[in-house]
Amino acid sequence: MTMIHMLDKWQGMDTYVEEIQASKIRTMLETETVEIRGDGKVETVVVKNKKTEATQELPMDLVSINIGFLMDTKAIRSWGLELEGNQIKVDNIMNTNIKGVLSCGDIATYPGKYKLLITACSEGAAAANTAYIYVKQPKKFTVGELYAAPKEEGDTQPKASESPA
Ligand SMILES: Cc1cc2nc3c(=O)[nH]c(=O)nc-3n(C[C@H](O)[C@H](O)[C@H](O)COP(=O)(O)OP(=O)(O)OC[C@H]3O[C@@H](n4cnc5c(N)ncnc54)[C@H](O)[C@@H]3O)c2cc1C
Structure with missing residues (x-):
């Protein structure tokens, strides 16, 4: 599992962040998901480091998108x-x-x-x-x-x- 986050720090509760950091979950800060690739199903995800602009393609079976929502006022x-x-x-x-x-x-x-x-x-x-x-x-x-x-x-x-x- 890989957690990709756009910001340079996590926004969750300290205890949750510590649990994730101590786990096997790979984390990537300051990273943007730019493309989801696959033939009929997810196969890879292209991510870009926001600081260096470097991209990489990660093998992936499933993508869960948690990006919040925009208020319509x-x-x-x-x-x-x-x-x-x-x-x-x-x-x-x-x-x-x-x-x-x-x-x-x-x-x-x-x-x-x-x-x-x-x-x-x-x-x-x-x-x-x-x-x-x-x-x-x-x-x-x-x-x-x-x-x-x-x-x-x-x-x-x-x-x-x-x-x-
Ligand atoms: C990921 C996440 C985790 C959270 N964790 C916690 C937590 O651990 N503890 C905690 O105390 N709080 C937590 N919160 C905050 C908490 O969920 C909110 O403070 C709370 O739900 C606010 O209640 P509300 O009724 O004001 O708004 P909401 O719960 O957002 O309810 C607003 C409702 O109005 C509906 N609505 C919107 N526009 C319209 C429209 N035009 N017509 C009709 N209906 C409409 C929406 O669909 C929604 O059902 C969390 C929030 C998020 C996003």
Whole structure:
């Protein structure tokens, strides 16, 4: 098995990287796959070293391509949402720049953002709470909001959140 990576260092968790390095898997950094050759099935893969531009043809039975994916933000750009790169800017309770439009999960961003399952779930809970308050305008704090929303002593209504930084 050969792992080919375009960058000059691995991006995985340290323990995984160490396990791979200690294994029999051959690794190639700063290397690009330029061609897959074969007659009806994979036989060889042509790779190019990005630094030296040198190419080599590696015998191969199977190719597994893990190159991520490209976000398509065409639609959200047309909605007038404020973006930072490919992500939607939100405040700490998931408000976007458009009142009543919330965002959470990987697509949302704020200072200190982590793209993780647990943060996406937590942001989902915050967004649901913010949506509830926006739609229902409850007279008193909801349980979730009691812990989440910006408030001062004596407040019975959530404060309007500041627009995303
Ligand atoms: C390789 C990899 C490994 C990861 N490992 C971990 C890990 O170990 N631990 C961890 O906590 N996190 C990990 N993550 C991050 C984690 O997967 C994400 O943070 C999490 O899935 C974000 O959830 P989400 O619901 O915001 O987005 P997603 O899970 O990406 O869900 C978005 C959904 O929306 C759908 N969608 C997109 N466009 C449209 C459209 N126009 N109409 C309808 N549906 C649409 C997509 O198909 C997708 O199903 C990993 C991510 C990757 C890529």
